[in-house]
Amino acid sequence: MSDYDNVIFARPDIMVDRATHFCPGCGHGIIERLVGEALQELDLQERAICIGSIGCTVTAYEYFKVDGMEAPHGRAPCVATAIKRCRPDLVPFAIQGDGDLASIGAGEIVHAAARGEKITIIFANNATYGMTGGQLAPTTLMGMYTASTPGGRTAEQSGWPIRMSEMLATLDGPAYIARVAVNTPANVRKAKRAVELAFRTQLAGLGFAMVEILSMCPINWKVEPVDAPAWMTNNMIPQFPLGEYKVLPGVAALKKGDRS
């Protein structure tokens, strides 16, 4: 794949050689990359189906050399459900933003999770509506200034941010739910393992898997790209603690297999 000797870092073959649509400093590029690495390492090129859901993730299907489709806003879990039920040999996955998954698609994700659909959801949470210009999201932090909360988010007006991972983990259907972040190299490495585990959970037929990935949106956070990772550490992670929220024994066994 390269003319150079001793290559230790290169674009996975499964990813299309092209620029992304993302803004400078956005975390989505890293997320797509982690998904690409997982698809490559698990050899899913001929089986994976990428579902782009509306928001900044809509063009996801442009970045991988796998079959793909677009879902209406919030409905990716329905599309993935049908693909998996019709063709259990395929490996559908959706990349959904927080407006998509936690707001307009809150009903769909809850029911897909409750049914234990054997699908993989990558949930990119950047606490705002990135594509439409930074309005209030269900995950927007208290006091945070957005295009539609010009005085900062207040509980009186907009209530409180939703912790989707914790909420979905109360259901019996999910097999694996974790929250990770892509703001530091160490967190990216953990995120990579979680994404891969979410795919392996589906491949093993264990049930619904979701990885919530906290992602930078410097343009709408109104911080410099270089400062966004620290902003996430200081502001976002306290509201959305990292960790595993649901790991069924079968998934734990997959993880254990990693270590041996």
Add this chain to the structure above:
Amino acid sequence: MPERTLMGGNIAVAEGAILAGCQAYFGYPITPQNDLLEHMARHMPEEGRVFLQTESELAAINMVYGAAAVGFRAMTSTSSPGFSLQQEGISYMAGAEMPAVIVNIMRAGPGLGNIGGAQGDYMQCTRGGGHGDYYLINLAPSTVQEMMDFTMLAFELADKYRNPTLVVADGFLGQAVEPVIMRERVKKLPEKKWAITGAKGRPKNRINSFEMNPIDHPRRIKLLLDKFERMRISEVRYEALNTEDADIIVVAYGSAARSALSAMKTARNKKLRVGLIRPITLFPFPYQPLADLAERGCKFVVAEMSGGQMLEDVRIAVGNQNEIKLANTYGGVPLEADPIFEAIDLMM
């Protein structure tokens, strides 16, 4: 004589879907089509096919979208309020050119309205219904046999045009019980090279309606519009009865057409020259045969179970010169033959 089976309208839709090779059904309970969903719940798994009761009609249509995308013959059924919810997914499917069958067993609206049968979704059904430039072929049965036959035809037309296709009937027809001749099973389903089945031994397939580049999008829409024009040319279906010598033409579809038929017979018994045009496709609408009859000087009675929605299409076909009377009911009340005959009588 072929063997007949006594069957309800909704069940005939379900059986027709199974005969047509429907591989996946997704639905949400709503009166008056629950027996359709329940029939599929029993029989789709027996056939080794996919059945899922979904969390909403919104979820159902989006699952139909996903199933269509992997190349399955897929279907949902619902009734008016649920059909409203499904417009989002139908618009996406039309944009992405996904074939599927949607069955709307209409009840009275607006809002929660009433569970009685109605034809008040005519505009929503025939004008696309969701956002953007698109149409669906609308097949409107008026017998239980046609509920089966048109459901089967709907799958063929959906695949032929790569477009969602609608079977639209009123709740009275859904609940009607009549003898039905069972049809042959469709054995060979069409190959779908565009389906997303895993990028194995070919470049990846992509199914979407989105064009980021504003130059590309009009081009895509033009292809859709050309397709709808081909439907207008090739797929107009209607039944014409006693139109040759008629002075008055009754226009009616669905269960209203059955009452219209009775009214026409009553009129003929009284030596009144009355004919019937029964649109079978509501889109594409049979404008031309109505225009031809208008040209001849006919008057028209539009019989429908709505405030007068198909009336507008008849007016488009007929123009402003010829008299048109509306004989209708609304709010979930069946349209009987008497008021249709009275409208005819008043015109003579």
